[in-house]
Amino acid sequence: MQQELKRILLVEDSPHDVELILTALAENNLANEVVVVRDGEEALDYLYRRGLFRLRMEGHPVVILLDLKLPKVDGLEVLAKIKSDSELRRVPVAVLTSSREEQDLIKSYDLGTNAYVVKPVDFHEFVDTIKELGLFWAVVNQPAPGSLPSRRS
Numbered sequence: 001m002q003q004e005l006k007r008i009l010l011v012e013d014s015p016h017d018v019e020l021i022l023t024a025l026a027e028n029n030l031a032n033e034v035v036v037v038r039d040g041e042e043a044l045d046y047l048y049r050r051g052l053f054r055l056r057m058e059g060h061p062v063v064i065l066l067d068l069k070l071p072k073v074d075g076l077e078v079l080a081k082i083k084s085d086s087e088l089r090r091v092p093v094a095v096l097t098s099s100r101e102e103q104d105l106i107k108s109y110d111l112g113t114n115a116y117v118v119k120p121v122d123f124h125e126f127v128d129t130i131k132e133l134g135l136f137w138a139v140v141n142q143p144a145p146g147s148l149p150s151r152r153s
Contacts, residue, residue, distance in 0.1 A: 006062035008034045008134070011043040011078065012096070013070050017119065021065070021096075024130035032134070035061070040073025044081060047088060060091045063137035066113075068097040068104055076107055083112035094133060 008025075012018050018036055025034060037043045045051040047060070064082070068075035075095065082088045094115040095108045108116050117133060120126045 006032055007059075008032050008137070009043065009046060009061040009064045010034055010036045011040065011064065011066045011070065011075065012036065013038050013067065017067070020123070020126055021130050024127040025134045027127065028131040028134060032062070039071040040075060040078040042072075043070075043078050044073065047082065060088065062092075064091060064093045065096045065133070066093050068095060068099055068108070076104070076111065079108060079111045079113060092137060094137060096133070 010018065010021060012021065022034060022036075025032070035046060037046055042052075043064070043066070046053045046056070049056055049058075066075050066078060070078070075097070079093055079095070082091065082093060089112070092114040093112070094117060095113045096117050096119060097104065098119045099105075100118055105116055115133075117129060120129055
């Protein structure tokens with residue numbers, strides 16, 4: 001039986017940050033598929049398999065890396081929707097943001113985030129942080145039963 005690679009959903013509107021995050025994950029040889037969406041609406045479309053994503057493979061990502069400051073639907077709204085949904089609430093969400101505002105931190109944890117990571121300004125720190133995040137959520141962490149696509153041989 002071949003094991004599916006665990007998908008990572010990256011919700012980030014900054015092309016620069018997307019490039020840095022993908023580079024950092026690749027440098028760590030994480031072969032996981034990373035699905036990139038650019039706003040909160042696309043993130044919800046992906047998770048609920050609607051719109052452009054209606055035909056995507058079943059199953060949920062192993063982790064969602066979620067920026068807070070997003071166009072259309074902001075990250076806190078996306079987080080609230082995920083954590084209030086019985087199908088999605090077990091999917092780990094790591095808020096990855098430049099916001100150091102205490103209210104964002106408190107609100108994120110109140111809504112059920114699994115981690116809150118402030119994006120470092122320094123390039124090397126940023127890369128190291130992403131490597132550690134990717135390794136933990138995609139390799140070390142044990143996902144909830146039923147959260148990944150099943151594969152029968």
